[in-house]
Each structure stands twice: as C-alpha cells, then as structure tokens.
Amino acid sequence: MRVALLSGGGGGARFARGLQSVLAPGELTVIGNVGDDLEILGLRVSPDLDSLLYTLAGLIDVERGWGRADETWNALESVATWGGAAWFRLGDRDLGLHLVRTEALRDGVPLSEVTAKLARGVGLATSLVPATDDQVRTHLATPAGTFPFQEWFVARHHEDDVDGVEYRGAEHASAAPAAAAAIASADAIVFAPSNPYLSIGPIVAVAELHAAIATRSARCVAVSPLVGGDAVTGPLGRMLTRMAGGTTPGHVAGCYEGLIDALVVDEADAPAEARVEMVATKTLMTDSESERRLAEAVLEAACG
C-alpha cells in the first residue's frame, strides 16, 4: 500500500511517525511544506522538512518539539557576540545539517535530491520530499502589514491577527518530481493534522500537486488538527475563527474544498456538519501508541 502524506512540522511530523510505524518500510512518502523556509546567516533552513527528518529518524528533541535532542547553542551565542542575526534559534547540531544542505543547494543540487540524500544518510525507509524544488514562501497579511512567515511566527511571536495568506512563488512553482509521482501512484493520500493555511496550503498551492489531488483516483483523507474546537498548539484557532468564521470540522473541511473525500476528526468535535464524510476517533497524539492508533484509524478511513 503506497501512502502519500502531505505534512508540516510538529504535529504533522508526529503523525508521519505514526504512519511510518504501521506501514511497511518504503510504503510512505511524506511531502513536506517548504513555505516556512528561510535564508538566515547565509544558510537555507527548511524547518518543516527538518522537523519531519528529525522526527522520523528519532533525532528530534521531544520536550522542545523541534530541533535536535542533546542540542547546544554555542554557535548562535557566538553569532550574537559578533553582531549577527540570532533571532532564529539554530542549535549547533542543527547547524551541521543547514551547512551541508546550503552548500549542496549552492552547488545546484535540487532541494528534493538534497533531502533524499539526507534521509538516506540516516537510514530512513520513508521517502521525504519537499512539495517543490522552487521557492514558495508563505506571507501573512495582518493589520500591522504583510510579513514573511518566520518574521510573523518567530520574530513577532504570531501575535498579529491574520487576514490572508499568500504563497509567494507558488504560481510559478513546479512540483518536485518525487512529490508528483508519489501522489500519482498513491493508494491513499493523507493530509496530516497540520495547519491548513500554513502547512498544507503552501503544498497544494503548487498547481501540479493541486491538480493531481483534485483529479485523484485514490481516496484523500485529511486529519483535522482541532481537538475540542481549537488547535492543540499554534495559531490555527485564531486564524480559522478570523478567516473561516469558526473552528468546527466543517471549517477545516472548507479549507480543503474539492481535495478530500473524508475528514478524520477528534471525538470531541463530533458529530459535526461538513460537505465530506466524517470519521471520528481520538486524534490527540501523546505517545507512540496514540500515534499508531491514529495512523491506523486514518488508513482505515482512507481505504473507504
């Protein structure tokens, strides 16, 4: 069974780990969001791809939820001493990855090839692929102005209300070949319980991927990131309220209009109204067992 998962970092990465644990090696392809990517200190950083890679490879800092376990912060402290930009938290071990990736990209290797090599390097059987090798950058329109994602999220602590989301570059972006191929050959397409605007949105903003999903023959199932009418973490609740008018499963499904056959929602949000089939289960992932249970429920929903 071939599964193509669209995912951001954080909760999406944990869900990916759950799917990886219930599928056979090689059955899962994770298509990661690159809308959060940034250039900082001359380095190209792909936070969602890295959260996916670190989580799937068991390298993630479980407490913090991002970055590497056993991390140190001496390079960044030094950067601050020398007057460099230290607002984006890059740990020493994390930096090693950014250095290797940035050098490869500068040598002209596409991001998807670099990512595949990194994943192979840590022995991952799961395929990890960026939505696109081109530049797509999420920008947030807020009452205080329009900001690139990381400036809004990290530097401004995602305090500004969001009136609109732009995926700059998406209109000219081609799908990464392996991402398009994974969707075309998938027996099931899954949207992780990630933020529809910030994580899944920038992926399906790539026209080729949108079209491939819209015209799918396989079923496509999304997992709602809501539990009890709010996101488990992050700014999604406020964003949905302001931009979609509410935080019910129906509002989440509305973000995926024409792309999904079913929405897996938390029992706390059921029953609910939506224009797609709804499957209620426990969606909160608190340990590997709950990750696995959710993955199994989602695969069942995906098989119709």
Next chain:
Amino acid sequence: MRVALLSGGGGGARFARGLQSVLAPGELTVIGNVGDDLEILGLRVSPDLDSLLYTLAGLIDVERGWGRADETWNALESVATWGGAAWFRLGDRDLGLHLVRTEALRDGVPLSEVTAKLARGVGLATSLVPATDDQVRTHLATPAGTFPFQEWFVARHHEDDVDGVEYRGAEHASAAPAAAAAIASADAIVFAPSNPYLSIGPIVAVAELHAAIATRSARCVAVSPLVGGDAVTGPLGRMLTRMAGGTTPGHVAGCYEGLIDALVVDEADAPAEARVEMVATKTLMTDSESERRLAEAVLEAACG
C-alpha cells in the same frame, strides 16, 4: 608610536599580544596573512586573522593554540553525519564567527571592513587588518603535486616536502587600504616570528605592500621564528633546509632581502652571519611576561 606588525597566526599572534601589552591602545596595527584562507562548507574561513583576533581578544584556546576556548564540536559532528566535509576542524563557537563574516562578504562588504567590525565588536583597541581584500591563496609545490595550503597543511599533515611556494592571486591583489596606510604611517614595521614562506610571504607578495616596505622611511625589524636552528613548531625547519639551504638566522634574513633593517634572533642562534644587523635576545614566548619582554626588545631594535 605607531607600529605596523605583519603576522601569521600561532606564534605571530602571541607576539602581537606581547606588542599590544607594551604599546598604548591604538598604537598597534596588525596586518594579517590571508594566504591560508579557505572556503569550506560554504563558509569563508580566515584562520590567521581568527587566531589573531581570538588571541588579542583573550578568546583563544591556550592549550590547543588555535580556535576558541570552551569550544564544542557538535555542528561538525553533525556535518559528518550528513555527509559533509569535516576534515577542517571548525568548533561551534568558531562557526558563529564564520557565519557572520561569510554573510557580510557575500553582501559585498570587504574583508578588511568585516575584520575591523569584528575587532571593534570585542572591544579591541588594536587594529586588525588583512593584507588584502582580494583573494591571495598560498599553494605548495611538492614532489606529490601542488596543493592549496590547507590541503597540504591539514589534510596531508604537511608531510610533503616543499619545493616552492606560490601566492596565487597576489599579482593582481591590491593592498587593503588600512594595511597600506598603517605601513605608510608607521614609526616601526615589524615582521612577527612567523613562517617567512607561509605567513609573511603572502603578505609581502602584495606588490603595494612590498613596495611600501622596500621604500620605507621607518625601520623594519623581523623576528626570527627559529630557536636553536629550528622552528618552535610547524614545518619551517624542513622548508628552510630544502628551499634556503639551512636554518640559520642568515637563511631567515635571506627570505626578507631588501625588506628589513635588522633581525631579532634567539640567543641560541647567535652569533650569526647575515647581511642585516642582528639583535640577540630570548625569543621563546612561554607566558605573558616572556611575550612582553620580547616585544620590548623588538621595539628597542626597531628604534635603532
């Protein structure tokens, strides 16, 4: 009294610290070798400038003799994991400097401006300036082929005999404005007890600097890096034997033909024959007191 010191890293940096300790703040300008510079992991690294900066600012690892004190190596360990080049030892704190410098250079800031800003950033009263803002790279001709400096020195452990030294790019390099100005306005010019071929050579290979020293009105004094007919550390002894025919003060003075008025030599190497004035003193620097004593002896020799 304005002193312009030409120096490599290591022993030259310790000598610079001695001069800094006996001169008034602002009297010393150190012109650093950039022939050892390299690009590694997409970073621009200037090992001699960094040894000077770290030594003068009290940040150097005293035991190791290079890099930062209290250093960690997690980024480089991670680089190795991800398949990147890990042969050149870059510590985490050290990396912070390379990131900041590389980003500035890529933004078009000349190396001398970046270096001045870094030095100001740690409150250095001494001016630190690269010989040139252009690229000059030392290459070593050996029986096994010609190698860039760091490949010969680090990767091949400077085991190959050296038949010749090339300073690639020097013929088209302009002096860094502050380096030329420091020599022009100096009351004394000093060559640190660095390797004549590898440290001082690439500096005076810049035609403007060579001419400014050759036509000096101030006295120019070199400190011999030999103690008892061999270099305290490094490959100089073998290089002098093979390329100059011996390891006496006269052989060192021969490397500086037309550029120096006097050579300060260690008592263990005196008396000796050379075509310049010789001043014998204890040149071995083992602590701050011996650094200071050597600096005082050299300044005395420089004042004629």
